Amino acid sequence: MHIVNELLKTLANDMTRLYRYLLTGYEREVRPAVRHDRPIYVTFVFSLTQIIDVVGRSIID
Structure with missing residues (x-):
């Protein structure tokens, strides 16, 4: 993990x-x-890369 942190800092x-x-x-x-x-x-x-949530369409009578 230390190596990764150092690489990210660099x-x-x-x-x-x-x-x-x-x-x-x-x-x-x-x-x-x-x-x-x-x-x-x-x-x-x-472009859309990820869909987090989909809410269904509400039907009003």
């Missing part, structure tokens, strides 16, 4: 270092677009 440190390296100097206010007068279209895709 991975967390590596991810933190990578995050800082990639985002150093990044400006949130700057819009990343070639033409600032045109909209940016974003496609968002997700």
